[in-house]
Every structure is written in structure tokens, then in C-alpha cells.
Amino acid sequence: MDVLGQSRQEGVGRKETRRTSLVFLMSFSFVMVIFSLYGANASVFDKARSTLLDFAAPVLNVLSKPVKWVDGRIGDVQDYVNVMEQNKQLREENDELRIWMNEALSLRRQVSYYERVYEMQPLPGAQFTDARVIGETNGPYTRAMILNAGRAQGVKAGNAVVNAEGMLGHIIEAGQGASRLLLLTDFNSSTPVVVEGADVEAILAGRFNNRPQLRFLERRDGVVLQPGMRVVTSGAGGVLPRGLPIGEVSRVTEKMITVDLYANYQSTDLVRVVNFDFPKDVTSEEEQAPEAAEGGDTNG
Amino acid sequence: MADSDLKTILLSLTPLALGLFGAILLVTPLRLFQGIVPTPIFPLAVIFFWSIYGPKYLPAPATFVIGVTQDLLMGGPFGVWASVYLVAQFVAQTQRQYFYGRDQHVVWMGFCIATVAAGLLLWIEMSLISRAALPVLPLFAQMGTTMLLYPMLSLAFSSVHKRVIVER
Structure with missing residues (x-):
């Protein structure tokens, strides 16, 4: 194979005028890094990141498909090879899970009973x-x-x-x-x-x-x-x-x-x-005071 | 000629396009060999190759664009990959006189040196930003993969460079 740039005269020796912009941009990117040191989560960066994320999402969606297809095929081949062993493993796991399921069902009944008895406020679901x-x-x-x-x-x-x-x-x-x-x-x-x-x-x-x-x-x-x-x-x-x-x-x-x-x-x-929305109706004392007053008015 | 100028501009965008493709590849769930092998830093090879063989087709602003795009795509601190790539380009361009036209093994060594410089800078910057000495193992693994892959990439790039860009 011939090597690129074998006639070493071509291209080399010309005045490198591009060096200035390289040094300038290099310094600029270092400044950006220093800025990142103190404001990594600055809103302007966040905005830029999420905007590019939205732009890149369709491209990534397309690119990830063939990758996953290949991954899936490799997985298939491995599955065929280990089919007997996997079958045995799954049976065992299934038996074990059935025992757990029965236990979970009876525990669920117990918990709901206690919740009723103690009039517990259930946590908000996610x-x-x-x-x-x-x-x-x-x-x-x-x-x-x-x-x-x-x-x-x-x-x-x-x-x-x-x-x-x-x-x-x-x-x-x-x-x-x-x-x-x-x-x-x-x-x-x-x-x-x-x-x-x-x-x-x-x-x-x-x-x-x-x-x-x-x-x-x-x-x-x-x-x-x-x-x-x-x-x-x-x-x-x-x-x-x-x-x-x-x-x-x-x-x-x-x-x-x-x-x-x-x-x-x-x-x-x-x-x-x-x-998950954490229950946020817990109010501080200052916030509670006027609310209590209002409540008093309506009740009275 | 305006026509040939346009063609030159379009063709000279090839390294930039390859670099951007490499940046996107770094956020694609490739999971090479069940995720044991990290994704090679493809843009680094693009930048090194064209800094040696065709700097006018990959000017510093193009490298900057690749770096910033990668920073934003990866969601990391701003400017880190841009500075790493520009330093790699600087190292390559200052040593261009020496590497141009040399045997591919020598150029490969050059790439390894530029990669080590880039890796060192990346480690320093990320450690400073995280305010802790970060582990070096993930860096070694990824830079090592990139170095090992360079000869193959360089073959592909020289074919692109000769057939598409320079059109001999």
C-alpha cells in the first residue's frame, strides 16, 4: 500500500496560518472549562444540553435500532446454545417465585387489615x-x-x-x-x-x-x-x-x-x-398561622 | 471557479461529518462485546489523521464544533472535550513536519502520544471539576481501545481522503 504524503514536499512547508485560530479556540475552550468549574449547572448550559438532546433523539433512535438488532441476534444465538440449561433455571426460579407470590398475597392482606385498623394515611403512589x-x-x-x-x-x-x-x-x-x-x-x-x-x-x-x-x-x-x-x-x-x-x-x-x-x-x-411527588402539604409555622386564621373565619 | 470552490467546501466537510458521527457513536448503546470493550474515541482518530494529512480540510473551528457537540451530547461539563480535541490537534499539527509521509508505524506511535496527552488533559480537567482524583482505569481502557483501533481507522481514512476529498 502506498503511504499518504510519500512525497514529503507536498503540503509541508507552507506557512501555517491556521495555527492562530487553533491557539485562540484552544484558549477559549480552556476558559469554558474554568467557567464549568464554577457553574457546571448554569442554566445556559442546561438549556443547550437539553436542546441538543431533543435534536439528537431522532438520530439516536434510528442509530440504536440496528445496534439493538445485532445485539438481539447475538442474544438469540446464545439462547439457542443454552436453551436446556436456561429452561431448567427458569423452572426452578418459577417454583421459587410461586412461593413468594403466595407469601406476598397473604402479606398484602395483612397490611391492608392493619392499615384499616390503625386508620393509616397511605403514602401517595408513584x-x-x-x-x-x-x-x-x-x-x-x-x-x-x-x-x-x-x-x-x-x-x-x-x-x-x-x-x-x-x-x-x-x-x-x-x-x-x-x-x-x-x-x-x-x-x-x-x-x-x-x-x-x-x-x-x-x-x-x-x-x-x-x-x-x-x-x-x-x-x-x-x-x-x-x-x-x-x-x-x-x-x-x-x-x-x-x-x-x-x-x-x-x-x-x-x-x-x-x-x-x-x-x-x-x-x-x-x-x-x-x-414520585413527595407529599408537600406540610407547611411551616409562619405559613400555617394565616391559614389557621382563615380557617377560623370560615368555621366561625 | 465558484463551482469548484463549493465542491471543495462540501468535500472538506467530510472530516467534520466523520468527527460528528464519531461523537454520536459515543452516545449510541453499542455495548461492544457485552459492554466489556469501551467505545473507541473515534473523533480523536479523525482529528489526528486530518491534522497530519490534510489540515486544511479540518480547520480548528471544525474540531471545536466536534468537541462542543460531544460535550453537549454526553452531558458533561462544557468545554472539556473541545479542549482535549484541540490540544490533540495542536500536538499533531506541531509534529506534522515529522510525521508527514513517514511509515504508518511511526504515525501510529505519534497517535499514541497524542492520545496520552489528550487522556492526561481529560483526567486533569475532570478531576478538577469533580474536585477529586478520579480513577484512571476507565480512561486507560478507552484510550487503549482507541489506540489499538487506529491502524484500521487510518487505512479507512486514507482511502476516504484520497478517493473522496483529494480525488486523485
């Missing part, structure tokens, strides 16, 4: 929006997905996103018809969680690999975290509902406690956006 993954950010320092549902479908920034296995992350940007989902594994992701069985609250923080860590643990004497303990959302902060399954404690060392996520990002295609 609304779900189904969406498809049309994009996945593949940079070294970003773990995010792009979904084909946006503000028009009721998706808002802050909403949790789950798949059949567990929680995936939360929405950080909602365009008109597309939104960006920050995965639990991203460095900027921190989710308030509770470790079941130990009743310990913590923050689940991503660290760019498949196992995020538990930080800022609320330490309690006599409580020991053990591998296998379930980690679910705590609902602290009022953005996410309580009890969304996240994963299990995988390793406990002096330095770090890591969590194995239930959700498998590699096979995630269909997701549900959890639109």
Missing part, C-alpha cells in the same frame, strides 16, 4: 412512564443513558428510573421528548439509601465501576454490615420514593463498603421512570 434506552454515554468519565421520553411524557429532573431488576439511576436533564439518566455508577451520582436488616442510612456514591460504595454511613454501635444485606432507597430528601431495590452489600472492608447492583446495565433496554 406514576410510571415507560421509556426506551436510545443512547448510552460511553465516555471514560460519564455513566449516563438517554431515554426517549421527556417533559411531554411527564418526565422531570430528579425522577428515579428503574428496570425489572432494580433502580438504574435518576433523571438529570429532561428535554421535550428525550431525557438523560445519570446511572448509579457515575461519580456524580449520590443516592440516599438504607441498608435493610441493619437499618443504617447512607449515601450510595458511584465510582465509575460496576460497584458503587456506601458513604457517610450513620454508624451505630452493635450494628455490623454484612455482605448480602439488601440496599434500597431511603426516600430521604423527598425526591425518590422509599424502598426502590438497588442491590446488595458485596464487600465490607475497613476502607470501603461496596454494593452489587441488581440492575444489569448491559442488557437494559426498556425502563420505567418513577414520577
Whole structure:
């Protein structure tokens, strides 16, 4: 094969006038980075990002189709190879699930009985929006997905996103018809969680690999975290509902406690956006005072 | 001639189009080999190649557009990829005298050096923005994949460059 530019005279040696614009733009982009240091979430950037997201969504929709088709075919071949083994596995799982279903049904009856007895106010239910993954950010320092549902479908920034296995992350940007989902594994992701069985609250923080860590643990004497303990959302902060399954404690060392996520990002295609509105009719004392006065008037 | 000028402009948009395609590829759920292999940073190869073999077809504003588009698509901090790509272009253009017409192995080495420089800058910028020393493993994996893929990409690019843009 002939090598490009073999006659080295061609092209080289001309006065490089383009260098000036290169240096100028390089400096300009550094200024932008410095600006990002202090205003990463400036509204102008957010607006630009969500606008481009809406523009790119149709392109990504088209591009993701052949990719998923190929993925599906590879999956099919693997399924054919493992059909017997999978069949056996599914039977076992089915038996186990049937036992769980019966237990859940009887528990549901019990809970509704207690709710009636104690006249409990049930928590508001969450609304779900189904969406498809049309994009996945593949940079070294970003773990995010792009979904084909946006503000028009009721998706808002802050909403949790789950798949059949567990929680995936939360929405950080909602365009008109597309939104960006920050995965639990991203460095900027921190989710308030509770470790079941130990009743310990913590923050689940991503660290760019498949196992995020538990930080800022609320330490309690006599409580020991053990591998296998379930980690679910705590609902602290009022953005996410309580009890969304996240994963299990995988390793406990002096330095770090890591969590194995239930959700498998590699096979995630269909997701549900959890639109949860935290009850907000709790008012502060100052706000309550005039309301009480008004109430008094009408009653009196 | 106005006609040939227009043609030159349109043809010279090919590297820009390839770069933008690469940026979109980075937000496509490719999940190479079940997601074990990270998506190569295709625009970096485009920028390096045309900085050596045809800088006039990929001027700095085009690189800037690719970088900013990628920043916005990925949803990361503004200006990071733009600065990384422009620095890679700067490294390539300043060393152009040396690499132009050399054996492909030498150019490949050059690409590896530019990639390391780009990766280092990316790490510094992202660590500063996150206010923590970020892990380097994901960066190594992605830059490594890009480096390994460069010889193949360079073959494809030289065919595009010769047949489509320069039209020999």
C-alpha cells in the first residue's frame, strides 16, 4: 500500500496560518472549562444540553435500532446454545417465585387489615412512564443513558428510573421528548439509601465501576454490615420514593463498603421512570398561622 | 471557479461529518462485546489523521464544533472535550513536519502520544471539576481501545481522503 504524503514536499512547508485560530479556540475552550468549574449547572448550559438532546433523539433512535438488532441476534444465538440449561433455571426460579407470590398475597392482606385498623394515611403512589434506552454515554468519565421520553411524557429532573431488576439511576436533564439518566455508577451520582436488616442510612456514591460504595454511613454501635444485606432507597430528601431495590452489600472492608447492583446495565433496554411527588402539604409555622386564621373565619 | 470552490467546501466537510458521527457513536448503546470493550474515541482518530494529512480540510473551528457537540451530547461539563480535541490537534499539527509521509508505524506511535496527552488533559480537567482524583482505569481502557483501533481507522481514512476529498 502506498503511504499518504510519500512525497514529503507536498503540503509541508507552507506557512501555517491556521495555527492562530487553533491557539485562540484552544484558549477559549480552556476558559469554558474554568467557567464549568464554577457553574457546571448554569442554566445556559442546561438549556443547550437539553436542546441538543431533543435534536439528537431522532438520530439516536434510528442509530440504536440496528445496534439493538445485532445485539438481539447475538442474544438469540446464545439462547439457542443454552436453551436446556436456561429452561431448567427458569423452572426452578418459577417454583421459587410461586412461593413468594403466595407469601406476598397473604402479606398484602395483612397490611391492608392493619392499615384499616390503625386508620393509616397511605403514602401517595408513584406514576410510571415507560421509556426506551436510545443512547448510552460511553465516555471514560460519564455513566449516563438517554431515554426517549421527556417533559411531554411527564418526565422531570430528579425522577428515579428503574428496570425489572432494580433502580438504574435518576433523571438529570429532561428535554421535550428525550431525557438523560445519570446511572448509579457515575461519580456524580449520590443516592440516599438504607441498608435493610441493619437499618443504617447512607449515601450510595458511584465510582465509575460496576460497584458503587456506601458513604457517610450513620454508624451505630452493635450494628455490623454484612455482605448480602439488601440496599434500597431511603426516600430521604423527598425526591425518590422509599424502598426502590438497588442491590446488595458485596464487600465490607475497613476502607470501603461496596454494593452489587441488581440492575444489569448491559442488557437494559426498556425502563420505567418513577414520577414520585413527595407529599408537600406540610407547611411551616409562619405559613400555617394565616391559614389557621382563615380557617377560623370560615368555621366561625 | 465558484463551482469548484463549493465542491471543495462540501468535500472538506467530510472530516467534520466523520468527527460528528464519531461523537454520536459515543452516545449510541453499542455495548461492544457485552459492554466489556469501551467505545473507541473515534473523533480523536479523525482529528489526528486530518491534522497530519490534510489540515486544511479540518480547520480548528471544525474540531471545536466536534468537541462542543460531544460535550453537549454526553452531558458533561462544557468545554472539556473541545479542549482535549484541540490540544490533540495542536500536538499533531506541531509534529506534522515529522510525521508527514513517514511509515504508518511511526504515525501510529505519534497517535499514541497524542492520545496520552489528550487522556492526561481529560483526567486533569475532570478531576478538577469533580474536585477529586478520579480513577484512571476507565480512561486507560478507552484510550487503549482507541489506540489499538487506529491502524484500521487510518487505512479507512486514507482511502476516504484520497478517493473522496483529494480525488486523485
